[in-house]
Amino acid sequence: MSSFFDDSPTNLAEFSVSxxxxxxxxxxxxxxxxxxxxxxxSGYRGPHSSGHAYFSLKDDxxxxxxxxxxxxxxxxxxxxEEGMEVIATGKITTFPGSSKYQIVIESLEPAGVGALMALLEERRRKLAAEGLFDAASKKPLPFMPMVIGVVTSPTGAxxxxxxxxxxxxxxxxxVVWPVKVQGEGSGDEVARAIEGFNALTPEGGIARPDVLIVARGGGSLEDLWSFNDEAVVRAAAASRIPLISAVGHETDWTLIDHAADIRAPTPTGAAEMAVPVKAELEAQIAGLAARLQGAVSRQMQNRQQGVRSLVRALPSLDQLLALPRRRFDEAATGLGRGLERTAIAxxxxxxxxxxxLRPDMLGARxxxxxxxxxxxxxxxxRIVERLVLAGRSxxxxxxxxxxAFPNRLxxxxxxxxxxxxxxxxxxDTAVATALAHRRLAxxxxxxxxxxxxxxxxxxxxxxxIRDGDERLLARASLVAPGQVLSIEFVDGRITATAGEGAEPPAPVAPPSSRKRPAKAGKAPPDQGSLF
Known part of the structure; x- marks a missing residue:
């Protein structure tokens, strides 16, 4: 059995990588x-700075x-153009540096709308028919939001x-809600992030945003396909928080751009739409404050001028006091007559x-x-006597x-x-004091x-002067000739008889002008009221 590492020569040619x-x-x-x-x-972004154009051709x-x-x-x-179906004529070549192959296009002719573009257009018409893209449902952005929610990748630029x-x-x-912006499941993550921001409450631990930004950098149609997902579009349309779509570059359009309240050409443009410029606001406030101060100054000058005009139109002090002075003089003139009438009354x-106040009434009282x-x-x-007797008892x-008690008591x-x-x-002292008070009273x-x-x-x-029945005679007309009268002086009473042909007495002269006293036997003059 031969060894695993067999160094025997073979007939295969040996090549270097190059x-x-x-x-x-x-x-x-x-x-x-x-x-x-x-x-x-797919992925067409126009010619490169070198003049060459790089993109891809794809099918399903x-x-x-x-x-x-x-x-x-x-x-x-x-x-x-992006999404255009074309027929390209050229040759296939490779790039040895990365072992990739590509087609070098020599001519190009259109072949119809691409499959993805057709699918995208069909989905756009369907969602538009449901009213998800209606301009009437768009919400205005808040002028000065306090919290901004961003749905994007946390690691990108x-x-x-x-x-x-x-x-x-x-x-x-x-507040950043991290999501995948490309690949499998990215559309569902974006939709859940939008719904999650809308589900936040002011009482929760995370601040509820005043405006949302859904952002992603540029890419091909396939790279941005997650933002054409129907779930993402419906979540954007149903968002109660104003939403800004900032997906791709200015030439990139996705369905979320139609459903959002406003579309930004770039993520940086979305940030500019979300918040104002603080320096501009401060300058505007300073300008308004200056205008307000100038307006107040002008208003004060106008009011002062009006007051001066009114002062010139007012009557003089003598004119104002003429009528009260006349009333005062008339009242002073009538005061003496009023006092006289009051004294008479x-x-x-x-x-x-x-x-x-008759003497008999006073005597009876x-x-x-x-x-x-x-x-x-x-x-x-009697009360004192009873108290004394009771006390003695x-x-x-x-x-x-x-x-009866012992000596110790x-x-x-x-x-x-x-x-x-x-x-x-x-x-005894109290009784004496009470009697003294009573005597004084x-x-x-x-x-x-x-x-x-x-x-x-x-x-x-x-x-x-009284008659025989002790009735008071205050008038001479009440005295009959020959009537017996009782005349009371300070030291006693005398009896007199009224004479014949008595006439009403003449007015009594002062003591210095009296020549002689009245003759005896004649009726005394009328005394009138004693008071």
């Missing part, structure tokens, strides 16, 4: 020096790289561009009240007050009880007896009675 790659290249170019290939243009099962050299590209009648642009324009809080009221005071004094004396009973009995005697003394009432008594009037030379 020789093998060159041999393959010559073989392929010889076998496929001129071919016609039908396929869909395979893909081949393609290149059009600069000289050939300028002579083409039909230029390639897109998220760095967005964060850098937001930081430069207006720094706000950014008060005098009449006093005379009416004095007419009702004094008698009632004296009786009331006497009754109160009698009641007070209680003292006697207590003394009888104390006599005699000192306490003596103290209690002293208290009782002190109470007796206080009671009676004396005060008596002084009032004396001041109101008509006898004080009699002391000034007046007299009271």
């Amino acid at each position: 020789e093998l790659s060159g041999s393959i290249k010559r073989t392929i170019e010889t076998a496929f020096d001129r071919v016609r290939v039908r396929g869909e243009v 099962k395979a893909r081949i790289d393609a290149v059009i050299w600069k000289g050939t590209f300028s002579r083409l009648k039909v230029r390639p 897109v998220i760095r561009d967005i964060l850098h642009r937001i930081s430069d324009r207006f720094p706000v809080h950014v 008060k005098r009449r009221t006093l005379e009416q009240a004095a007419a009702r 004094i008698v009632q007050q004296r009786q009331f005071i006497a009754e109160r004094l009698n009641r007070a004396e 209680r003292v006697g009973a207590a003394d009888a009880v104390f006599r 005699r000192n306490q009995t003596g103290r209690e007896r002293e208290k009782v005697l002190a109470l007796f003394a206080r009671a 009676v004396a005060a009432q008596d002084r009032v009675l004396q001041s109101l008594s008509y006898r004080n009037v009699l002391k000034r030379g007046y007299a009271v």
Whole structure:
């Protein structure tokens, strides 16, 4: 049995890698020096800076790289476009540096719309018919969002561009939902991210975004196919948060661009749409503040000018005070007459009240007050006597009880007896004080009675005239000739008879002008009211 590592020579030729790659290249170019290939243009981004164009041709099962050299590209009648199905004529060659093969296109002609583009167009018409792309359902972006949600890959350059642009324009809080943006299951992840952001609540631990950005860098139609997924489009259309689509470059269009509230040409453009420029806002606020200050100054000047105009239109102080001064003078003139009328009215009221104050009424009231005071004094004396008797009874009973106690209680009995005697003394003092107060009150009432008594009037030379029935005669017309009269002076009464032909007396002259007293036997002059 031979060894596993057999070093025996063989008939196989030995090639280097370069020789093998060159041999393959010559073989392929010889076998496929001129071919016609039908396929869909994919990954076309226009000519390179060198003038060459690089893209791919594909169908539903395979893909081949393609290149059009600069000289050939300028002579083409039909230029390639993304998704266009074409028939390319050229030769197959390889690139030894990476062991890849490609077709070098020499001519190009259209062959119809590609399969992917046809599928995409059919899906677009279906979703548009459901109203997912209606402009009326688009939501406006908030002017100054506080939180921005970004759905993209966390490792690509897109998220760095967005964060850098937001930081430069207006720094706000950014929440990133990491997803795959290409490959199997990427569409479902993007749809779940959009739905997840909408499911956040203000009370949760993660801030709910005010605006969403769905972003991805550029790529071929196949690379961006996840954003043509029906689940992604429906999630974008159903989002209650305003959504910005920033998928690919400006020339790339996907179905999420139609469903989003607004489409940005690039991820950086989406960041610019999401937030304003802070410096511009500050400048605008400063300008508005300056305008406001100027407007306030102008308004104040206008108001001051208006006030000056109003001041000039106001009447002078003399004009304003003329009418009040005239009213004051008229009131001052009528004040004297008013005082005179008031004095007359008060005098009449006093005379009416004095007419009702008859001596008999005053005497009856004094008698009632004296009786009331006497009754109160009698009641007070009886109450004091009863209190004294009751106290003496209680003292006697207590003394009888104390006599029966042993000697050890005699000192306490003596103290209690002293208290009782002190109470007796206080009671006597209180009774004496109460009687003194009552006497003072009676004396005060008596002084009032004396001041109101008509006898004080009699002391000034007046007299009271009564008839035989003791009725007061205040008028001469009430006296009949020959009537017996009782005349009361201050020191007593006399009896007189009215003479014949009595006439009403003449007005009484002052004492200095009287020549002689009235003759005896004639009726005294009318005394009038005593008050």
